[in-house]
Amino acid sequence: MRTQLIAWTLGWMVAGTAAASPVATINEHTHMGVATCASSTCHGSTQQFKESNVWQNEFARWQEYDPHANKALQALQSAEGQAISRKLGLGDATKAKVCLDCHADNPPSDKRGERFQPSDGVGCEACHGGSELWLTSHADKGVAHADNLARGLYPTEDPIKRAELCLSCHMGTADRMITHRIMGAGHPRLSFELDTFTWLPEVTHYEIDEDYVRRKGEFNGVRDWGIGQGIAAANLLETLVDPRHGWDGIFPELVLFDCLACHKRMDSGKWAPRPGTGLGPGIVRLNDANLVMFRHVLAAVDKGAAARIGEKTRALHRATTQSRDATASAARGLVSDIRTLLPKVAANDFGPEDLGPILDSLLADAERGEFRDFAGAEQAAMAASSVVVAFETMNALEAGKADMLRARIDALYTKVEDENRFDMGSFVAALRDLRRAAG
Ligand code: HEC
Ligand code: HEC
Ligand code: HEC
Ligand code: HEC
Structure with missing residues (x-):
């Protein structure tokens, strides 16, 4: 018991102040796939639900307006994306892990549920985390936000955690690295500002109101x-x-x-x-x-x-x-x-x-x-x-x-x-x- 405690403490000390990386957190549980969020009584409504805490048309908005859905993966298929990966000797960009890590939801193969589709692009679970443990419970009456977080929902509302998550793709981190070689091959320079980007209309599917x-x-x-x-x-x-x-x-x-x-x-x-x-x-x-x-x-x-x-x-x-x-x-x-x-x-x-x-x-x-x-x-x-x-x-x-x-x-x-x-x-x-x- 004592040695276990010491080992645990040492492990924690080695890890230092840096908690689990956002990528590790997002990929901790199985990604069930965008299709599991998209039913019309869940997040796939065409209209905003008036009596609900959340809009419930998040899927429709994401699919229609959000570049994470309709541009991120397409960038890899484009002539420009293909040229970048060819110059780097990576072959097809849509198969290259380094590109997919930022241009799609790319959990390890053992963390992909039956309805998970790699072709979905940067899907819900790329930001909200693998939903294996919270998918069926998170909309139940009486389930608090804290319960969902405990089951692996990523805390996107926490600005520190949100910044770490967004920057893992919009700046590059130790887990998802963009290099000068990739830029030299033609990749655009990355720039990001948390507040501006959180509220660009094409990505918003949330608002700050009383219940929020x-x-x-x-x-x-x-x-x-x-x-x-x-x-x-x-x-x-x-x-x-x-x-x-x-x-x-x-x-x-x-x-x-x-x-x-x-x-x-x-x-x-x-x-x-x-x-x-x-x-x-x-x-x-x-x-x-x-x-x-x-x-x-x-x-x-x-x-x-x-x-x-x-x-x-x-x-x-x-x-x-x-x-x-x-x-x-x-x-x-x-x-x-x-x-x-x-x-x-x-x-x-x-x-x-x-x-x-x-x-x-x-x-x-x-x-x-x-x-x-x-x-x-x-x-x-x-x-x-x-x-x-x-x-x-x-x-x-x-x-x-x-x-x-x-x-x-x-x-x-x-x-x-x-x-x-x-x-x-x-x-x-x-x-x-x-x-x-x-x-
Ligand atoms: C660290 C994450 C990251 C990595 C790694 C990465 N990208 Fe990107 N890429 C981005 C982001 C973010 C943008 C959007 C930049 C912007 O407009 O703000 C982007 C933009 C692009 C664009 C321009 C898309 C457009 O709509 O104009 C292409 C093409 C592209 N990436 C291809 C690739 C290829 C090919 C690879 C692999 C060699 C790759 N990317 C690796 C994050 C990344
Ligand atoms: C690029 C990252 C990203 C993607 C992809 C994404 N979201 Fe979000 N989502 C956010 C952020 C940021 C917020 C706002 C902060 C918060 O309250 O958590 C949010 C908030 C929400 C909320 C809560 C709104 C509220 O009032 O509490 C719901 C519901 C939601 N998203 C559903 C979805 C669904 C469904 C998808 C896929 C169709 C999706 N999201 C895709 C980042 C994302
Ligand atoms: C898994 C990687 C990934 C994550 C996580 C991610 N993004 Fe993105 N995001 C991208 C890529 C790739 C693009 C570029 C799509 C394109 O235009 O080709 C993009 C585009 C955008 C754009 C449009 C940019 C523009 O120049 O028009 C906004 C806004 C944005 N993201 C906001 C966010 C915010 C806010 C977060 C965190 C809540 C976030 N993203 C998290 C990969 C990601
Ligand atoms: C220390 C100097 C230095 C810095 C800093 C630097 N580069 Fe470069 N860059 C180079 C050199 C050297 C080359 C190679 C030129 C060659 O091969 O002839 C290069 C090549 C490139 C190319 C290819 C140009 C071409 O003609 O094909 C691009 C694009 C590029 N860099 C973008 C960037 C971006 C974006 C940044 C910042 C994120 C950056 N570089 C930072 C020195 C630098």
């Missing part, structure tokens, strides 16, 4: 933006120190670095330092966009912590010019700080008074030349949008003001439409306009 809050707790879009940034930053650093993924031969895995630090025209005239990195110009730098954003999240939570994360980010950049060991140790320190701060962000009640400080913090960076790198500017645009929309949803903005701010956000987005034509000066001007309009 009763069942699953309060919703706060600014908080979700903040948590998404923290988890993405931690994911970058954890991948960097992972011996399987951080390195490719003598080089670090380039997908973790700023693409445009290398990919620019020789006559682009962009030879200039970026202050937040503490590095001179001409140095390949980590893609720290999420780390930079997490600092802005903290501007509204804990200013001291924001400054510390900023200093440690600079130290990490410096370490990448020194040695592999120095980099790993700086990355580990930073991950541990982020993981410690995340619960504080999760518990923070972001309110209307935080709009100004967050926009100020973004603008101060912009004025200092921090968004010289496109990836940072792109995240800053999504941040500004997410924050404004969140405060609008809280009814914290007057009607006229909300419209005005939305127009400024649209203008800001046009500045990050094309990474090859990105101009920092006009991006900063657009952000300044937005800040002024926010009052």
